[in-house]
Amino acid sequence: MTDISKEALPLPRSFLSQDAIQLFYRLLAVLLICAVLAVLNDSFLSLGNILNVLRQASLTFFIASGLTLVVLTAGLDLSVGANVALSACIAGTVIHTTGSPVLGILTGLACGGIVGLLNGIMVTALRIPSFIATYGMLWVLNGLTYWYMAGETLHGFPAGFRQIGSGYLFGLPIPVYLLLVFLGIGTLFAQRTIWGQEIYAIGANPVAARLSGIPVARRLLLVYAVSGTMAGLASIIFLSRLNSAEADIGESLTLPAIAAVLIGGTSLFGGVGTVFGTFIGALILTLVLNGMNLLSVSANWQPLVTGIIVILAVWLDMKTRRRAQ
Amino acid sequence: MREAAVVAQPNPLQRIPGVAIALAALIVLFGAIAPGFLTPANFSNVLVQSTILTMLALPMTLIIMSEGLDLSMGAVLTLTSLCVAIVSLSTKSMLLGLGAGVLVGAAFGTVNGWLVAILGIPPFVATLGTLGMAQGLSLIVSDGQSVVGIPHSVRDIYSATLLGIPVPIVLALVTYAAFHGLLYHTRFGSYVFALGGNREALRYAGLSPNKLLIAVYALGGTMAGVAGLLMTARMNSGHPTAGLGLEFDAIAAVAVGGTSFERGNGWLLGTLLGVLAVGVLRNGLNLISLPSSVQVASVGVLVIVALFLDGLRSRA
Numbered sequence: 251m252t253d254i255s256k257e258a259l260p261l262p263r264s265f266l267s268q269d270a271i272q273l274f275y276r277l278l279a280v281l282l283i284c285a286v287l288a289v290l291n292d293s294f295l296s297l298g299n300i301l302n303v304l305r306q307a308s309l310t311f312f313i314a315s316g317l318t319l320v321v322l323t324a325g326l327d328l329s330v331g332a333n334v335a336l337s338a339c340i341a342g343t344v345i346h347t348t349g350s351p352v353l354g355i356l357t358g359l360a361c362g363g364i365v366g367l368l369n370g371i372m373v374t375a376l377r378i379p380s381f382i383a384t385y386g387m388l389w390v391l392n393g394l395t396y397w398y399m400a401g402e403t404l405h406g407f408p409a410g411f412r413q414i415g416s417g418y419l420f421g422l423p424i425p426v427y428l429l430l431v432f433l434g435i436g437t438l439f440a441q442r443t444i445w446g447q448e449i450y451a452i453g454a455n456p457v458a459a460r461l462s463g464i465p466v467a468r469r470l471l472l473v474y475a476v477s478g479t480m481a482g483l484a485s486i487i488f489l490s491r492l493n494s495a496e497a498d499i500g501e502s503l504t505l506p507a508i509a510a511v512l513i514g515g516t517s518l519f520g521g522v523g524t525v526f527g528t529f530i531g532a533l534i535l536t537l538v539l540n541g542m543n544l545l546s547v548s549a550n551w552q553p554l555v556t557g558i559i560v561i562l563a564v565w566l567d568m569k570t571r572r573r574a575q
Numbered sequence: 576m577r578e579a580a581v582v583a584q585p586n587p588l589q590r591i592p593g594v595a596i597a598l599a600a601l602i603v604l605f606g607a608i609a610p611g612f613l614t615p616a617n618f619s620n621v622l623v624q625s626t627i628l629t630m631l632a633l634p635m636t637l638i639i640m641s642e643g644l645d646l647s648m649g650a651v652l653t654l655t656s657l658c659v660a661i662v663s664l665s666t667k668s669m670l671l672g673l674g675a676g677v678l679v680g681a682a683f684g685t686v687n688g689w690l691v692a693i694l695g696i697p698p699f700v701a702t703l704g705t706l707g708m709a710q711g712l713s714l715i716v717s718d719g720q721s722v723v724g725i726p727h728s729v730r731d732i733y734s735a736t737l738l739g740i741p742v743p744i745v746l747a748l749v750t751y752a753a754f755h756g757l758l759y760h761t762r763f764g765s766y767v768f769a770l771g772g773n774r775e776a777l778r779y780a781g782l783s784p785n786k787l788l789i790a791v792y793a794l795g796g797t798m799a800g801v802a803g804l805l806m807t808a809r810m811n812s813g814h815p816t817a818g819l820g821l822e823f824d825a826i827a828a829v830a831v832g833g834t835s836f837e838r839g840n841g842w843l844l845g846t847l848l849g850v851l852a853v854g855v856l857r858n859g860l861n862l863i864s865l866p867s868s869v870q871v872a873s874v875g876v877l878v879i880v881a882l883f884l885d886g887l888r889s890r891a
Contacts, residue, residue, distance in 0.1 A: 326699065326700075328703075372879060372883075376879075376882075376883045376886060377886050378879065378882045378883065378886060379836060381644075381699040382644070382699075382826070382830075382836065382878075382882060383879065383882070385646070385699075385823070385826075386823075386875045386876075386878040386879045386882075387875065387879075388875075389820065389823050389871050389872065389874060389875035389878075390871075390872045390875035390876060390879075391872075392820075392868070392871055392872070392875075393868045393869060393870070393871035393872025393873070393875060394868070394872050395868075396866070396867075396868030396871070397866060397868035397869050397872065400866070497868075505703065505706075505707050508700070508703065512700075518697055518700060548715070548718075550711065550714035550715050550718065550719060551711060551714075551715060552711065553707040553708070553710045553711035553714065554707065554708050554710075554711025554712055554715065555711070556707050556711075557703075557704040557705060557706065557707025557708035557709075557710075557711060558704065558707075558708060560700065560703065560704040560707065561690060561696065561700075561701060561704035561705070564696050564697075564700055564701070564704075565690075565694050565696060568694070568695060568696070
C-alpha cells in the first residue's frame, strides 16, 4: 500500500529548485567545454567560430524546441529530420517556380505543420505509440522526398531569401535572432500559458490530466503540429543557408535534435523539462561537435559521439531523478 | 510455473486471417498488374531477397514480445557486414569473417540489452543511441568507402545451391526452425512470453527478467551478425550504408505478422508471412518500375495500417 501511494504522488513541488540546480550544472558544463576547447585550440575563441557555433546551435534548437514539447507529453517525434528534408524540398520548388520567397516560406511551414498534424492524428485518434508512429512517418517522408526529388538537387535561390540563413544584422547571424525570438516564445508558452501548463500535466499524469478536464487529444495534436511546424521553420533556415536542397539533408538531423532535448534535462517520461534547457542542450552538443571539428577529428565520428551522448544523457537524468525521489 | 508463463500465448487461428489475407491480396494484385511477377524465377528471387530480412525479423519478434524494440538492427547489420568484408579480405577466410561479424553483432546486442534491462533506459531511445554508435563505427572502420575485393568463398554463399535450393533460403529455413524450436519448445521460449506478458511471474519463479532481456537483445545482435555475412555476400562488398533502414522492414514484418507492441503476444509464423508480404510488396513495386523510394514509403504505410488494425483488434 505504501508503495502504491508513493508512486501515485506527483513530483515534489520543489522540483523547480531541483531544476535550477540541474540548469546550473549544465551551464557549468558549457563553461567547462569552452575552457577546454579554448586551451586546446587557439581559433576556438575567435569571433568567427563563436558566431558559427551559435548559428549551428540555432539550427539544432529550432528542431529540438518543438520536439521538447512532444517529449514533455512523454511522447517522441522521430520524423523531424525527414520532415525537414521534405519541407525544404517542397519549399525550394515553390520558390523556384513562383519566384516568391514568402510563398516558399509559407509552404515550408505548412508542409511541416501538416506532417506534424498527421503524427498527432496517428497518436491520438489511431492510438499508435508515438515512437513507432513517427518512425513509420520517417520512412514514409523519406520515400516521398526521394521520389519527389528523383536524385535532383535544387539550388540557386534569391539573394534576399538567402539572407535568412546566412545574413548578419548588427554583427550577429540572423538565425541567432530567430533563436532568441523562439526561445522567448517557447519559454513563455510552456511556463506562462494555461495550454503550456496543461502539456506538463499531460506528461506528468495523462489520466489525472484527462480527469481534471484537460482536452488531452487536442493538446497532443497541438504539440505534434508545433513540432512539425518548427521542423518546417528549420527547413527554411537550412534551405537559405545551404542555398540548395537535396533529398538526404534530413538524415543526420534527428539524432542531434533528440540529443539536445535530453541533454537539456527534459525527461523522456514526460512532465519535466524546459525549452531553455533544450537551448543549453543544443549549445552543449554543438560545442562538442564543433570542438571535434577544430581538433580535426573526422566528421565520421559525429554519429558515434552523438549516440553515446544520447544514452549518457538519459542515464544521468534517470539517476538524478531516482536520487531526488 | 511453466504453464503460468505460457498463458500469454495467442490463439494462432485468430491471427491467420490478417497477415495471410494481406499476403494473398498482394500476390493477386501484383499477379494482375506486374509483368513477370507470377514466374518461378521471380518467386525464387523474392524468397532469396527475403532471407536477410527473415534473420532480422525473427529475433525482432522476440524483442517486441518483451515490450521492447531494436532500432539499431539495420545499423548493426551494416557494421557487421563491414566487419565480415574487412576480416575476410585480410585473412582470406570466410569463417573468420563470419566470426568477427557475429562477435561484433553480439556485443552490440548485449549492450542494447544492458542499457534496457540494467540501466532501465526506454528501448527505443537506448537503441536509437546505439544506432548512432553503430553508424558512426561503420563510417570510421570503412572511412566512408566501400570495401571491395572480398574472397570468393564469401560471395559464393549467396549464389550457391544445396540440393537445388539456394543456400540463403536453406539458411533462412534453418533459422526459422531454430527460432520456432526455441520459442515454442524450450523453457527459454516460455520465459520470453512471460517477459512481455507477466514479468512479475518470472520474478516469483526465481528467475531474473534482466538476464532474459539481455539474452533476447543479444540474440538480435548475433543474428544481425549472421545476416551481415549474407549482406556482404549479396553485395559482393562491404558498404557503410548497406543496412540502412532494414530494421524498419523487420519491424514492419513483425507488426504485419500480428505480434503486438503492448501485450507480449508473438507469432513467429506470422512474422515469416509478414517478411514475405514486405518482400512481395517491394518486388511487385519494383516490377511495375516504381523507384525504391516509393517502396520505402509503402512499407511505412503498411506498418501504420497494421498497427492501426492491431489497435482496433485490441480494443474490440
